[in-house]
Amino acid sequence: MSLLSEYLLKEQQLKELDDELRAMERDTQLQADLAFKTRLDTLMADFDKHTADVVALLESLPEPIPTPTVPTASPDTPAAPSDGRRKRKTxxxxxxxxxxxxxxxxxxxxxxxxxxxxxxxxxxxxxxxxxxx
Known part of the structure; x- marks a missing residue:
């Protein structure tokens, strides 16, 4: 492969990656994740903590207690099938x-x-x- 064709191929790949990057930047979930990361970095800097410190802290916490939910079925209703799907009424x-x-x-x-x-x-x-x- 000649140097020119390799250059043109890399240029095309760069353009495709740039298009993908622009599409990702429009994603609202990515924007929310980036905002979270920025705020987390600021918070870690305020407390002079590093990523390893935060990970160690999170790993030392007990498992979260599940939030109680309001039961939707009466107590005498049979339990749901094991496959997670609700049986239809006869x-x-x-x-x-x-x-x-x-x-x-x-x-x-x-x-x-x-x-x-x-x-x-x-x-x-x-x-x-x-x-x-």
């Missing part, structure tokens, strides 16, 4: 024309789909029986 539909009942957690139930196609979704949703306590 809904019971009763067809007033045939007396047939189905229990499902999904709108993808074969019979439920057939009823909605035949009678309309709003009508079938009116067939939901109240949940048992």
């Amino acid at each position: 809904r019971v539909y009763e067809n007033p024309h045939t007396g047939e009942r189905i229990e499902t957690r999904s709108a993808n139930h074969k019979t439920l789909k057939a009823w909605k196609a035949e009678h309309g979704a709003e009508t079938v949703e009116a067939w939901v029986l109240p949940a048992e306590s």
